[in-house]
Amino acid sequence: LSNIEGSEMPPSTDLLQGTLDLLILQTLALGPMHGWGVAQRIQQVSNEVLQIGQGSLYPALHRLEYKGWIQADWGNSENNRRAKFYSLTVTGRQQLEAELDTWERLSSAIGLVLSRVPEASA
């Protein structure tokens, strides 16, 4: 959180359509979280490489909610503010597993094409 000067960083890698959904689902698999938390978590875990713009985060969260993969409940945040917490539904969990499978197959296939040992599968 120390170097928040994100604007000075090189533009973050454009995420593939659908990858953002996967990241959100994976993050929420750890437990209920609000939008801000999801963004921070992804940023942290990816060592600040993946910065989720609010412009895509919230539409994605809403889209997943409308699909019924995640559900939202209003609760109190750690600093006692009213916040919207998202959590995985049963369908969402199944979806996550299916998408993880797909992703692993896809990334190892891409790795093979690029003739490099895919680190992700290790």
Next chain:
Amino acid sequence: MIKDMISEWLTRLRFLVKRPKPADLDDELKFHVEQATAANAAAGMAPEEARRRALVEFGGVERAREQCHEQRPGWWLGTVAQDVHYALRGFRRNPVFTITVLATLALGIGATTAVFSVVDRILFRSLPYAHDNRLVSVGLVQSLERQEFMLGGFYYEWQDNQRPFTSMTFEHGTYECSITQANPVYLQCADVAQNFLPTLGVSPELGRNFTPEEDLPNGPKVAMISDGLWLSRYNRDPGVLNKTIMIDDHAVRIIGVLPRDFEMPRLQETDIVRPAAFDIAAQHTVNSGIGWPIWAFARLKPGVSIQEARSEMEPLFLHTQQWIPAQFRNEFKLQVRSIRDRQMQDAYTVAWILLGAVFAVLLIACANVASLFSARGAARERELAVRSALGASRGRLIRQTLTEAFLLAATGAAAGCVLAEILLRIFIAIAPTGVPFLANARLDVRIVLFAVLISLLCAALFGIMPALEKPRATALVGRQTKSGAHARLRRVLVAAQIGISVVLLSGASLLVKSFWNLEQQNLGMQTRDVLTLHIPLNWERYPSGQAYMNFYLRVEAALRRLPGIAAVGMTNSLPPDANSWHGGRRLADIFIGGKPSTPPGTGGTVVARMVTPDYFRVLQIPIVQGRGFTEEERSSSSDFIILSKLLAAQLFPQGDAIGQHIQFANYNPYFVLDGPVFTIVGVAADVKNAGLAAQDEPEYYELRSNHHPESWDQHHIFLLESTLPVSVVTPWIRSQIAQLDPTAPAEIGVLSQDVHKLADRPRFETALLGFFALCGLAMAVIGLYGVIAFVAAQRTQEIGVRMALGATRLDILRLIAGEGVRLIVLGGVVGLAAALATVQLLKSLLFNVGPYDPAIYAAVAVLLALVALTATLIPARTAMKVEPVEALRYE
């Protein structure tokens, strides 16, 4: 998996119904910004700076909010609703455009659908036979019978030796029959060949077809019943098979039920079908050796055309022609045509003409909608540019235009369907009885869809065009930058509309004039205040000519005693209807003083009537030479005859007809001259006796005499000259007849109404085509008005400049009206040329008016010029009144 899909759909559905609260989203986004601010502050920023940073990082709050909204299922529906609202607002702002488009669409769709629903049954209906297009009607025609028929004596020769058909069959006509047991009922029976149903490709709904044994003379008596009879009498009980019923006192076994959609090829009503059981050998002896008249049908072999079949049958026809007596052998011709042609007769021509007219109307409607949309599109170029500049995507603009087109088309179509239903009912109500299948015409959904689709395409195509072009920045400025191509297209469309409506108008005017001639012509007889009385007697109660004669003479005497009846004439048939029953002779059969009146082989037929002296008095047919019949001659033992002027001129060119003796040839089976000798006592003026539109035919009147009781039969009509109203006399007549025979039904008619009814068909045709022509003209004029008004509005500024530079108001009028006049002249000339080229089609429907009647075309041109000029001058006058100052400030 399916469970997942269902639950996902349910979730979506829940969100579709339940709108998320906008405040929730705001709270959520606000929370995010607060968290970011807090994080920034924790990193050591000043509170102010921390918040500013957070907001900058967040970016457009509004954009994020909108994107979240767009995720919602049904968001798309919301934009459609927006488009619809927008379109409706636009329509309200521009009611003339809206109403014009709606009226045009409704008229186009309504008229097309209604007419197509009518002609579809006539032109394209599939007959209820397997492979109905391979079925033909085969037979002979001659001058006394123009609908092909067959003779039993020829049929078997043809059937055994023909090559073009897989099979040939016949029916022996229908006749009245009755079930004579409990619940007696009058029915129509038809006698058919054993292979009749198989040849037509009809299989019984229940039971089986006739066997060859059942078709032999004195074979087992069997019958098939119609589906209608099966329902009404047996309530569809399958146990009806092998039941025995009494038909005309004969026990007949039911062996089958005909399919529900079964119909005889000549469309006669039929309740019971029985084997004809012909004695083939006898066909060469009965009816003068030529056999009974029958009607033959055949199924073409695959690959054989009707023309080929005809030429292949020709040698057989020529062979059997030798059996026809030499006097009229050459009058017979071979006829092979499809069953459909035989059924439809001249309804074909009318149907095609109506179809053509209605497509012309649809074309005009489409052109009208297209030019209206195009004009509107051009006028909205600026609006589109503004919306585009404000961020509306191209797709959104096109969708908006499509929404408008679709809304109009849908509303227009709905109105069109209502109109079609109304029109169809009117058609059926005013239609003459002669048009087959008209009475059960129904709205055709396919054609409604077709018409709607066409109109939608027109509207969409021309509506989208302006939206497809990227709105130019210059359009924002509002300078007049009209795309010339669209303007030219609109002018072409308007000129085309005028042209098409000229074609319609010319056709309609010709029919109106023809109909006028038909109604106004001199029939040669008086029909006003003449009552007709027909008494169909039951032949079982009146078994002989003598019985008929006695009854009719008593009725005549009773009628003469009635007050208000000035004269009572009797006849066995009535002019002018050529299709109602009447007697006829060949001209060649008339002998004068024992010698043939004309060289052998001369064609031509003569109408024959048997009348009493008062016939001429009631109908006021003048005797132009000699005298009429007298009452005394009725009971004299001699025979008297009156010729029509036409016949007298043919038989006695010297004018010496009176007092001559004539006789008629008989054939039983060979020619003899043994009939009564008639003395010619007079020559009567000609009357219309071959239908309203046809040429008069020569005619003679035999005196209905009391010493030939065998000549009296059910063909008997009383003609009453009444000085009192029909409603007064009718009950008196009925009570007189009831006193003589309470079971005798009396059919009383008014002759002038019967004659009026003969004109039903031309009236129908004229009314329909006239209606379409007026529709077409109205739409073309609306289109013209629209385009001129549009051009005038577009040029308001130019007009201002011109007037500021010194143009007079008259110059402006000329400028704007000139545009319209050019279109009128162009459309009018092209239309007249097209009318002259196509009007030939109407020829068979016209009476006493040529297809190139110059007065008609002059009238059409004048009418068009007047109406179209008015449509041009109204907007042109508005343009003329433009105040230059106003116009220049128009920006």
